[in-house]
Amino acid sequence: MQCKFEGTVTLGAGQAAQMSLGDARHPPAATLAEPEVVRIAVRAVQLYAESHPRPTQVNQKQAAEMLGVSARTVHNLIKANTLRLNKCGMIPIELVDKARA
Incomplete structure (x- = not known):
């Protein structure tokens, strides 16, 4: 090529x-x-x-942007235990990557 x-x-x-x-x-x-x-x-x-280092955790709005879904969908994914919040109320980036796959 x-x-x-x-x-x-x-x-x-x-x-x-x-x-x-x-x-x-x-x-x-x-x-x-x-x-x-x-x-x-x-x-x-x-x-x-x-x-441009990646953050170790993101908020729900950032996760929604990364996943290409609405904030409400991220909320529903949290309720379904697909995504989990850490003690700071943030979503670990590894979980966002896993949801993208």
């Missing part, structure tokens, strides 16, 4: 991915092989995860 990308991507340790596109007069072009594309994608995900 070949992927065509027009522009430049700079990835450095601890830095966010930066992209700069050429102008219409001199558009840069590069063709990357699949292993290179996968390597870049994996690194981009690592950089994102480092700069």
Whole structure:
């Protein structure tokens, strides 16, 4: 598989991915092989995860957003023991991940 990308991507340790596109007069072009594309994608995900750590617990509204359901549905999942609240009244992220699967 070949992927065509027009522009430049700079990835450095601890830095966010930066992209700069050429102008219409001199558009840069590069063709990357699949292993290179996968390597870049994996690194981009690592950089994102480092700069946006996941919370260990979420409230009911956040759980609803993560699951793509209403807050009432999350309430019903709690009553059905599909989701449980911890002592702080929050839902552990592991339970949200399990419900998503």
